[in-house]
Amino acid sequence: MIDNTIVFPVIVHLFTAILLLFFWRKTLAHRIISITGSTIGIAIAINLFAKVWGGDILTMEAAGWKSPFGITFVADVFSSTMVLLTSFSGLAVSVFSAIGIARGRIIYGYFPMLHFLLMGLNGAFLTGDIFNLYVYFEVIIIASFVLITLGGRKAQIEGSVKYMAMNILASTFFLTGIGILYGITGSLNMADLSLKVAALENRTLVDLTAIFFIIGFGIKSAVFPLYFWLPSSYHTPPSAVAAVFAGLLTKVGIYALFRMFTLIFVPDEFTRTLLIVIAVLTILTGTFGAVIKNNIRRMFSYLIVCHIGFMVGGLGMYSEVALTGALFYLFHDIMVKTNIFLIAGLIRKLRGTMNMDKLGGLYAEYPLLSFVIAIVLFSLVGIPPLSGFWPKIYLFEAGLMDNQYVLIAAIIIGSFATLYVISMMWAKVFWKDQPTVEGEEALTDDFRPLSKFKKSLLVGPIVFLAAITLYIGLAAENVTQVAKHIAGEMKDTTPYIEAVLGTNETQ
Amino acid sequence: MELVLIILIAVLYAGGVFLLLRRSMVKLLIGITLLGNGANLLIFLLGGITKGKPPVIDSAAKLFTDIYADPIPQALILTAIVISFGIQSFAIVLLKRVYVLVNSDDLDDLNTPEEEDI
Numbered sequence: 024m025i026d027n028t029i030v031f032p033v034i035v036h037l038f039t040a041i042l043l044l045f046f047w048r049k050t051l052a053h054r055i056i057s058i059t060g061s062t063i064g065i066a067i068a069i070n071l072f073a074k075v076w077g078g079d080i081l082t083m084e085a086a087g088w089k090s091p092f093g094i095t096f097v098a099d100v101f102s103s104t105m106v107l108l109t110s111f112s113g114l115a116v117s118v119f120s121a122i123g124i125a126r127g128r129i130i131y132g133y134f135p136m137l138h139f140l141l142m143g144l145n146g147a148f149l150t151g152d153i154f155n156l157y158v159y160f161e162v163i164i165i166a167s168f169v170l171i172t173l174g175g176r177k178a179q180i181e182g183s184v185k186y187m188a189m190n191i192l193a194s195t196f197f198l199t200g201i202g203i204l205y206g207i208t209g210s211l212n213m214a215d216l217s218l219k220v221a222a223l224e225n226r227t228l229v230d231l232t233a234i235f236f237i238i239g240f241g242i243k244s245a246v247f248p249l250y251f252w253l254p255s256s257y258h259t260p261p262s263a264v265a266a267v268f269a270g271l272l273t274k275v276g277i278y279a280l281f282r283m284f285t286l287i288f289v290p291d292e293f294t295r296t297l298l299i300v301i302a303v304l305t306i307l308t309g310t311f312g313a314v315i316k317n318n319i320r321r322m323f324s325y326l327i328v329c330h331i332g333f334m335v336g337g338l339g340m341y342s343e344v345a346l347t348g349a350l351f352y353l354f355h356d357i358m359v360k361t362n363i364f365l366i367a368g369l370i371r372k373l374r375g376t377m378n379m380d381k382l383g384g385l386y387a388e389y390p391l392l393s394f395v396i397a398i399v400l401f402s403l404v405g406i407p408p409l410s411g412f413w414p415k416i417y418l419f420e421a422g423l424m425d426n427q428y429v430l431i432a433a434i435i436i437g438s439f440a441t442l443y444v445i446s447m448m449w450a451k452v453f454w455k456d457q458p459t460v461e462g463e464e465a466l467t468d469d470f471r472p473l474s475k476f477k478k479s480l481l482v483g484p485i486v487f488l489a490a491i492t493l494y495i496g497l498a499a500e501n502v503t504q505v506a507k508h509i510a511g512e513m514k515d516t517t518p519y520i521e522a523v524l525g526t527n528e529t530q
Numbered sequence: 531m532e533l534v535l536i537i538l539i540a541v542l543y544a545g546g547v548f549l550l551l552r553r554s555m556v557k558l559l560i561g562i563t564l565l566g567n568g569a570n571l572l573i574f575l576l577g578g579i580t581k582g583k584p585p586v587i588d589s590a591a592k593l594f595t596d597i598y599a600d601p602i603p604q605a606l607i608l609t610a611i612v613i614s615f616g617i618q619s620f621a622i623v624l625l626k627r628v629y630v631l632v633n634s635d636d637l638d639d640l641n642t643p644e645e646e647d648i
Contacts, residue, residue, distance in 0.1 A: 180628055195562075211602070
C-alpha cells in the first residue's frame with residue numbers, strides 16, 4: 024500500500040536539524056527545539072507503528088518512479104519498530120544532553136548533528152533500496168564523526184581516529200558489495216534483489232558477495248575480529264553521545280545484517296556456520312574484555328560487543344524461534360544500552376570520575392536513584408522477570424532444537440560474565456563506602472549545585488528509558504508478539520516483496 | 531578495456547589495503563582514498579561498459595531498440611564520489627588536528643593511558 028507519510032520520521036529530524044542551524048550559538052533555543060523535535064518524532068513513530076501493526080506493509084516510491092526502478096521506502100513491522108525505539112532513545116538523549124552536554128559543544132552544533140544522526144538512522148531503517156541504505160549509512164557516520172570529535176580533547180580525538188578509519192573501511196566494503204551485487208543482478212531494490220539473487224545459479228559468487236556484506240556490517244556492528252575500534256573509542260566522547268552510539272549505531276549494523284541475510288542472502292549452511300562461529304567468539308571476547316576493565320564506560324563498551332554476539336547467534340541459527348529471541352534481544356538492548364551510558368554520564372556528574380576504584384557510596388547517598396539504576400542493570404543481566412531474561416529462553420530453545428550446544432554454552436558464559444561484572448560494579452560503585460582520595464584530585468560533584476529542574480532533566484531520561492525497559496520485561500507477551508510477527512515476516516518474505524513490487528505485476 | 535580496468539582496480543585495492551595496514555596516518559589517508567576510488571571503478575566495470583551508446587531514446591522511437599550504456603552505475607559513482615570527497619576532507623582535517631595534539635604521525639602513539647579517561 025502506498026503511503027507517503029512513512030518518510031515523516033526522516034523529515035522531522037531533517038527539519039529539526041535545519042531549524043537548529045538558524046539558531047546558531049543560541050543554546051537555550053537549541054535545547055528547546057531539539058526536545059520538541061524529538062517529541063514530535065515519537066508521535067510520528069507511534070503513528071507509523073500503529074499503522075503498520077494494523078496490517079499492511081507500507082511503501083513509498085520516490086517521485087513516483089515505480090519500483091524496482093526508483094528509490095523505494097518500505098515500512099514493515101521491523102522497520103517501524105526500530106524507528107519507534109530510535110525515537111525513544113532520541114528523546115532521552117535530547118533531554119539528557121540539555122544539561123549533560125557542555126555549553127561549548129552546543130554552541131558548535133551538537134544538536135543539529137544529533138538530529139542529522141537520528142535522521143540517518145530512521146532513513147536506514149525505512150529505505151528499501153540498497154544504495155540508499157549506503158547513503159544513509161554515510162549520513163550516519165559523518166554525523167557521528169562530528170559528534171565524536173566535537174570538543175577536541177586529546178583522548179577524544181585519538182579515539183575518533185580509530186573510529187573513523189574502521190567505519191570508512193566498513194563503508195568501502197559495503198560499497199564494493201553493492202557494486203558486485205549490481206553487477207550480478209542488475210538491481211538495487213531489496214525486494215527485487217531478493218528474487219534475483221534466489222534465481223542465481225552461481226552460489227559461490229553469491230556467498231562471496233555475502234562475505235563483503237558480513238565484513239561491512241560486521242565492522243559497524245562490532246563482531247569478533249572486527250570490533251577493536253569500539254572499546255577504544257566509545258569511552259572518549261561525552262556520555263550522551265556514547266549513549267546514542269551504544270544504543271543505536273551498532274544496532275543499525277545488526278538491523279542491516281538481519282535485513283540482508285533474511286531478505287537477500289537467505290543463509291545457506293556456510294553462512295549460518297560462519298555467523299554462529301562469529302557469534303560465539305564475539306560473546307567470549309566481549310566477556311573477557313568486560314571482566315578486566317575498571318572504568319565503567321570501558322566495561323560497558325565490552326558488554327556491547329558481548330551482547331552483539333547474542334543477536335548474531337540468533338541470526339545464525341535462522342529458525343523462527345531463534346529470530347524471535349534475537350529480535351526481542353535487539354529491542355531490549357537498544358533501550359538498556361542507551362540507558363547504561365546515560366547512567367555512566369550521571370555517575371560522572373555525581374562524582375567526577377568513572378573509575379570504579381575511586382567511586383563508592385552512591386546507594387547511601389541516593390537510594391531512590393540507585394533503585395532505578397538497579398532495575399536497568401538487572402534488566403541488562405537478565406534477571407527474571409526483567410527484559411534481558413525472556414529473549415534468552417527463545418535463544419536456548421532454538422539452540423536446543425538446532426543442536427548448537429557451543430552457542431548455548433557461550434550465551435550462558437556471556438550471561439554469567441555480565442552478572443559478574445554488573446555485581447562487581449554494583450558492589451564497587453553503590454555499596455562500597457566512598458574511598459577517601461588523597462590530596463591532589465578531590466572528587467567533584469557537578470550534580471548537587473544544579474537546580475531541581477536541571478536535575479530532573481538529567482534523571483528524567485534514565486527513568487523514562489527504565490520504564491520502557493520495565494514494560495519490555497513485564498509485558499513480554501506483547502513484545503514477543505511483535506518479535507514473532509517480524510520473525511514470521513523474515514522467514515516468509517513474500518508479503519514484503521509483494522508489497523514493494525506487487526503494484527507492478529498487477530498492471 | 532575491461533582487462534585494463536580489472537588490473538587497475540586490483541592495484542587500487544591492494545595498494546589501499548597495504549597503506550591502511552601501515553602505521554603512518556598520512557598513509558592511512560591515502561589508503562582510504564585509493565580504496566574509495568577502487569570501489570568506484572569496480573561499480574563502473576561491473577555495470578557493464580558500453581561504448582558510444584548514450585541512454586537517450588531517439589525522438590522517432592518509443593523504446594530502446596539498441597543496447598545502451600547503463601546510466602545507474604554512473605549515478606551511483608557520482609554519489610559515492612561526493613560522499614567520499616566529504617569524508618576524506620573531514621579525515622584530513624581530523625588527522626591534522628591529531629598531529630597538532632599528539633605531535634606524531636604514528637598511529638601507535640594514540641594511546642592516552644587509562645588514567646586520563648573521563
